[in-house]
Amino acid sequence: MARTTRLTAVATMATTMLIAGAAHADATLTIGTVNNADMVRMQALSGEYEKTHPGVHLNWVVLEENTLRQRLTTDIATHGGQFDVMTIGAYEAPLWGAQQWLKPLDNLPGDYDINDLFPNVREQLTVDGHLYAVPFYAEASITFYRKDLFAARGLTMPEQPTWQQIREFATKLHDPSHGMYGVCLRGKAGWGENMALLGTIVNSYGGRWFDPGWKPQIDTPPWHEAVKFYIDLLSHYGPPGPSDNGFNENLALFAAGRCAMWVDASVAGGTLVNPKESTVTDKVGFTRAPKQMTDRGSSWLWVWSLAIPASTRQFNEARDFILWATSRPYLQRVGERYGISSTPPGTRLSTYDSAAYMNTAPFAKVTFDSLKAVDPAHPTLLPVPYKGIQLVSIPEFQAVATLVGRLIAGALTGRGQVDDVLHTCQNAVERTMKRAGYYQPNKAEQP
CATH class of the missing domain: 3.40.190.10 (Periplasmic binding protein-like II)
Structure with a gap:
């Protein structure tokens, strides 16, 4: 009996060692x-x-x-x-x-x-x-702004500005001779770079990627208005070479004190208030992402x-x-x-x-409020067949939005007019959606 117990103990120890070794x-x-x-x-x-x-x-x-x-x-x-x-x-x-x-x-x-x-x-x-x-x-997207610059010019940032108000502020804050740009925004091509931001601008202007019948809606008035506004804003009041700037590049610019405003991911707040990573820690204000004719889909998730x-x-x-x-x-x-x-x-x-x-964390409340408010199931003013605010939850979206983002980044650098670019985008996306079986002209719902 004792020998059996000893053997059992040895076996148990060996098993334990094997398990520990694994x-x-x-x-x-x-x-x-x-x-x-x-x-x-x-x-x-x-x-x-x-x-x-x-x-x-x-x-x-x-x-x-x-x-x-x-x-x-x-x-x-x-x-x-x-x-x-x-x-x-x-x-x-x-x-x-x-x-x-x-x-x-x-x-x-x-x-x-x-x-x-x-x-x-x-x-x-x-x-x-x-x-x-x-x-x-x-993250949601929110608006970062320089409280000291606003105070010096007697400006007041609303709790949720419109994009037109952002432009008006930029005209008064843009001072490139002293290294200050009115607004910094994503311009780097990519479905998760410029199109993440631009998707929310289009949403706020009442636009959408597709109608309920999956017909592409890129060559439509809301897209034209939103993209023209975006390019005009960055071209006149943004930093040089905006098509090279994505999230990290704009974060570096704002942290270095070069941007009066920036609309981007709320996660940047942790860097901007960290004195080891930012020169403007006590000068940053935080508010909701801009809206325009609607706030539906104006902030991403x-x-x-x-x-x-x-x-x-x-x-x-x-x-x-x-x-x-x-x-x-x-x-x-x-x-x-x-x-x-x-x-x-x-x-x-x-x-x-x-x-x-x-x-x-001075950005915590606006982040929390924004995350509670976003609704990927109802991302746009008009009905859509997809989920996602700054994205569309289909496999083809990555290729589609990458193409659109590249052409719009080209227009930002002067390669092509917005009307022509969006017409080209519309045709390309229609071909993709037809090949994938989403959309046939006789079945698509018209705007």
């Missing part, structure tokens, strides 16, 4: 992510994760936004298996999840507290009841999230990492290391239940 077996996770400030902080803090997971090594591939999207899309569609963790957004997660290109993230541990995630953020990453990515940060491709052979290790990087303790650690205002925003309700965060 848990700590060497694994290298390749993580593809974008070069935004919050992801750079994640990479910097990841050494702490490796210390507590000695068998796991993290290989970072940090890329500019357009390049990242190209690499990840190619890899996921071809099942290339280059990545174990992908940084993707509210566009890719549901489409790729529906294709079963991503691993579902079901039965998450209780201490992850999935109910703490913003409901409308979690919804963007869910298909048929399955979560396919976990949110790293979420975007979620940068972490997902696991189906091609990975290291699912458990990848799952453990993404849960760490999106957990409440991780958010708290970012606040401790970089300041509470740098906490990744927009994902957890508990962040906005924190009086310390709300009192310290």
Whole structure:
């Protein structure tokens, strides 16, 4: 009996050692992510994760936004298996999840507290009841402005300005001889760059990508008015070479004190109030994104999230990492290391239940209010057959909006007139939608 007990104990110990060895077996996770400030902080803090997971090594591939999207899309569609963790957004997660290109993230541990995630953020990453990515940060678009410059000129920024008011302010604040530009906006071509912003401007002018019959609506008065306004505004009151400027470039300009106003992602607030990263920390005001004839779809909703491709052979290790990087303790650690205002925003309700965060982060309330107000299911003034504010939730949108964004960026540099460019875009998108089977002329609903 004693011998049997000893043998059982030895067997149990051996099994335990095997399990422990498996848990700590060497694994290298390749993580593809974008070069935004919050992801750079994640990479910097990841050494702490490796210390507590000695068998796991993290290989970072940090890329500019357009390049990242190209690499990840190619890899996921071809099942290339280059990545174990992908940084993707509210566009890719549901489409790729529906294709079963991503691993579902079901039965998450209780201490992850999935109910703490913003409901409308979690919804963007869910298909048929399955979560396919976990949110790293979420953003609306808001307006950043220089309070000191407004005060010096006796100007008052409304709680939600119109785009025409933004233009009027820009005419009074633009002073390039002293290195100050009236307004900075995305001009770099890309469906997630210039078209993210321009999509909300078109929405605010009453436009839409498609009518309920999937007929493209690009060559229509709202698009013409919105695009002409955008190009005129940037050409007269923006920085030189605006077609080279995306989110990161404009963030750098504003943080350096070169922009009087900027309409972009609310996540930039954490950088702009950080004295280590910004020269205008105490001079920045925050308000809602501009509207025009409507506020429907005038502010976007975007979620940068972490997902696991189906091609990975290291699912458990990848799952453990993404849960760490999106957990409440991780958010708290970012606040401790970089300041509470740098906490990744927009994902957890508990962040906005924190009086310390709300009192310290001056952009928190406008971000919270904007995220509550956005409605991707009803993104435009007129009815549409799709979900998504600055995007359209169909696989073809990436190619369509990339083409449109490139042609509009060309018009911004003087290559083509807006009327001609939008007519060309309309014809190209019609061909794409017809080939894909969405739209036939005799079936499409007219405006």
